[in-house]
Amino acid sequence: MGVSKGASTRPKSRQPGTAARKAPGAQPKPKRLPPDERERLIVREAVAFFAARGFEGQTRELARRLGITQPLLYRYFPSKEALLDRVYQEVYLNRWNPHWEDILEDRTRPLEDRIVEFYSDYARAVLTYEWIRIFMFSGLRGMDLNGRYLTVVRDRIFARVIREIRFENALPSPAEVPISEAEFELVWSLHASIFYIGIRKWIYGLTIPDDVSAVVVALTTAFIEGVPAVVARLTGATATPRARAAARRRTP
Amino acid sequence: MGVSKGASTRPKSRQPGTAARKAPGAQPKPKRLPPDERERLIVREAVAFFAARGFEGQTRELARRLGITQPLLYRYFPSKEALLDRVYQEVYLNRWNPHWEDILEDRTRPLEDRIVEFYSDYARAVLTYEWIRIFMFSGLRGMDLNGRYLTVVRDRIFARVIREIRFENALPSPAEVPISEAEFELVWSLHASIFYIGIRKWIYGLTIPDDVSAVVVALTTAFIEGVPAVVARLTGATATPRARAAARRRTP
DNA sequence: CACCTTATTTATCTTTCGATAAAACAACAT
DNA sequence: ATGTTGTTTTATCGAAAGATAAATAAGGTG
Numbered sequence: 001m002g003v004s005k006g007a008s009t010r011p012k013s014r015q016p017g018t019a020a021r022k023a024p025g026a027q028p029k030p031k032r033l034p035p036d037e038r039e040r041l042i043v044r045e046a047v048a049f050f051a052a053r054g055f056e057g058q059t060r061e062l063a064r065r066l067g068i069t070q071p072l073l074y075r076y077f078p079s080k081e082a083l084l085d086r087v088y089q090e091v092y093l094n095r096w097n098p099h100w101e102d103i104l105e106d107r108t109r110p111l112e113d114r115i116v117e118f119y120s121d122y123a124r125a126v127l128t129y130e131w132i133r134i135f136m137f138s139g140l141r142g143m144d145l146n147g148r149y150l151t152v153v154r155d156r157i158f159a160r161v162i163r164e165i166r167f168e169n170a171l172p173s174p175a176e177v178p179i180s181e182a183e184f185e186l187v188w189s190l191h192a193s194i195f196y197i198g199i200r201k202w203i204y205g206l207t208i209p210d211d212v213s214a215v216v217v218a219l220t221t222a223f224i225e226g227v228p229a230v231v232a233r234l235t236g237a238t239a240t241p242r243a244r245a246a247a248r249r250r251t252p
Numbered sequence: 253m254g255v256s257k258g259a260s261t262r263p264k265s266r267q268p269g270t271a272a273r274k275a276p277g278a279q280p281k282p283k284r285l286p287p288d289e290r291e292r293l294i295v296r297e298a299v300a301f302f303a304a305r306g307f308e309g310q311t312r313e314l315a316r317r318l319g320i321t322q323p324l325l326y327r328y329f330p331s332k333e334a335l336l337d338r339v340y341q342e343v344y345l346n347r348w349n350p351h352w353e354d355i356l357e358d359r360t361r362p363l364e365d366r367i368v369e370f371y372s373d374y375a376r377a378v379l380t381y382e383w384i385r386i387f388m389f390s391g392l393r394g395m396d397l398n399g400r401y402l403t404v405v406r407d408r409i410f411a412r413v414i415r416e417i418r419f420e421n422a423l424p425s426p427a428e429v430p431i432s433e434a435e436f437e438l439v440w441s442l443h444a445s446i447f448y449i450g451i452r453k454w455i456y457g458l459t460i461p462d463d464v465s466a467v468v469v470a471l472t473t474a475f476i477e478g479v480p481a482v483v484a485r486l487t488g489a490t491a492t493p494r495a496r497a498a499a500r501r502r503t504p
Numbered sequence: 505c506a507c508c509t510t511a512t513t514t515a516t517c518t519t520t521c522g523a524t525a526a527a528a529c530a531a532c533a534t
Numbered sequence: 535a536t537g538t539t540g541t542t543t544t545a546t547c548g549a550a551a552g553a554t555a556a557a558t559a560a561g562g563t564g
Binding site: 054056133136137139140141142144146147150181182185188189191192193195196197199200203204205206209215218219222225226227230 | 306308385388389391392393394396398399402433434437440441443444445447448449451452455456457458461467470471474477478479482
């Protein structure tokens with residue numbers, strides 16, 4: 001069945017020395033590359049490709065975007081699933097900044113500054129086309145990756161934010177009074193407000209404010225101003241503005 | 253190639269009168285149904301099916317879940333795409349409650365009550381497995397449906413909320429001072445905090461608070477308490493607590 | 505330059521999936 | 535009963551789409 005039909009329609013080999021100028025827009029050239037460099041190229045393009053098309057995106061199209069043939073992908077990854085695993089790793093693991101945790105607990109600075117700096121940088125890292133979409137795609141696919149990632153966020157970020165808020169307001173530490181779900185819920189609402197900006201842009205295709213950082217600042221300020229009263233109620237203690245000011249002064 | 257192989261492995265026809273008892277768990281029976289009832293069954297199952305599997309879900313599996321054969325779907329819908337269009341319509345159009353707009357502008361009630369009632373009911377309608385997931389799937393697919401839906405939300409809900417907040421605080425009406433993007437951004441943050449609860453549950457598979465309504469109340473209260481100052485700054489006017497109380501008294 | 509290693513391509517297999525045509529059969533009217 | 539209408543199934547097509555084996559050729563080494 002039609003074996004030689006397709007092959008004859010396009011030149012089988014280029015003359016040596018012919019610069020292989022392709023149509024404009026096509027990949028420069030499927031040059032022979034050292035394996036690790038080719039692998040890097042594949043992973044980089046795969047992240048962009050699957051972010052755009054979803055995980056049902058076809059290996060043939062990915063190969064075309066890379067300017068290579070589809071079977072070559074299978075020399076570097078045993079299956080499409082293995083390539084997807086690599087894509088997750090690339091997006092989740094490699095974009096977490098351990099320094100974020102230090103920022104949040106640097107008590108030489110006002111808490112509001114710390115949260116603003118953290119969320120500004122977090123937004124810069126996470127509110128991107130690739131991150132947001134791959135996160136959603138993997139969530140919809142039912143992978144537990146999202147759950148595991150958000151457990152880390154909860155333990156390392158949310159818990160720290162709450163601990164620092166309590167400290168600033170001279171409230172019991174988490175060791176004395178465990179963090180309630182209601183307190184976590186407050187931080188979730190700040191987190192959601194910021195993350196949802198990325199969803200609006202990269203999933204819904206809406207326009208968002210030019211200056212995302214300014215929005216982060218505004219949301220954080222409102223959060224810091226409004227939350228202590230709620231937290232105080234939740235922990236059973238009271239935190240008046242006076243107590244807050246005192247706590248702030250106490251901080252070196 | 254193996255034409256009669258598959259057919260011989262299972263009984264081709266049932267004895268008339270045989271009740272066709274199938275394996276437990278299988279659909280009751282592919283009874284012959286009036287077209288509009290069959291169509292309703294298909295649409296209902298299609299919504300659940302595509303919400304779970306995404307729009308790449310296969311027609312064969314959908315048919316199996318319905319207890320019918322796959323070609324029968326094509327008697328009711330000319331193509332898979334047509335069935336998907338029907339699914340969107342079902343989810344978006346049929347779950348919008350026009351009364352919501354009335355709730356928000358009923359000035360005989362305190363604004364906080366109105367927003368709480370609106371968002372409690374909105375959450376009940378929208379924070380469901382099917383709604384949230386189909387909304388995300390269609391967004392990721394690049395459909396403009398999400399954009400069009402959210403334009404409606406913006407014009408009918410957000411704009412009303414802002415107008416009412418201004419009124420309560422004796423600030424200029426939108427006719428006098430147009431609504432700024434910053435004001436919309438404030439309402440977006442409330443909306444995001446609530447909507448994201450659904451994302452956490454139905455996309456990430458996380459546990460959420462038992463009492464979502466209580467969270468809606470808490471978020472709305474914080475919003476109402478915190479926002480007027482910001483809105484006042486944005487409109488160039490001032491809204492002291494005194495002005496707010498006055499405005500509230502003025503409301504019949 | 506000849507040779508060897510291995511990156512890359514060509515050709516092809518198998519399965520899956522949307523879609524169609526024709527056969528079968530259930531319900532109803534006469 | 536018998537015929538007619540229209541729902542449902544059976545059988546099958548053709549085009550993807552993941553994956554594999556064998557052939558090709560680029561680049562380094564003696």
